[in-house]
Amino acid sequence: MDNTCPSCGFDKEIETKPLCKYCYYRGTIGAAKLLLFQTMRDNGNKYLTIDELTELVNRNQNRKKQITKSAVYKIIRRYSKYYDQAKRRRSSYLILKKEIRRKKGQAGRPQIKYKLSMRLLKRLKNYEARWKMGNPINKRVKEGEKFRVTMEYKKRAQGISIKLKKEEYDLYTYILV
Secondary structure: OOOEOOOOOOEOOOOOOOOOHHHHHHHHOOHHHHHHHHHHHHOOOOOEOHHHHHHHHHHHHOOOOOOOHHHHHHHHHHHHOOHHHHHHHOOOOOEEEEEEOOOOOOOOOOEEEEEEOHHHHHHHHHHHHHHHHOOOOOOOOOOOOOOOOOHHHHHHHHHHHHHHHOOOOOOOOOOOO
């Protein structure tokens, strides 16, 4: 078995794993939100429901493992959690929320649709740039394993960016591994 990581080209810490710790961390932390936000942007950044978003992400992703509705809801909820407070302040929206009331005579809750704000579209460009440079999408992680940026990880990021520039593999090959 080869002891070299196919993503960055450096040695893997654990021989049985397909990627090294850095590339695995990079491909999982924040990757789901990147795919979701890209899907929302690529579909015209229109107001969409959670069900529609789940269907679009799974159609765009083309993987065996499908993203669940609850995972999409958690990401949307995290970014629209303080929407009502931001609405009172009239600033700092990340995800815009729109309630569509039912017609008279129809029972049920109002339908809630979501859309990316301009601030989040700018942030999405930064996420994509970080991914192309070989860095993890998130700068800070509140929960789970945290990486200290060392010279070794900088070299691994450079190795990834060089391989992406040479087009040795597709841009999102090692995402959500």
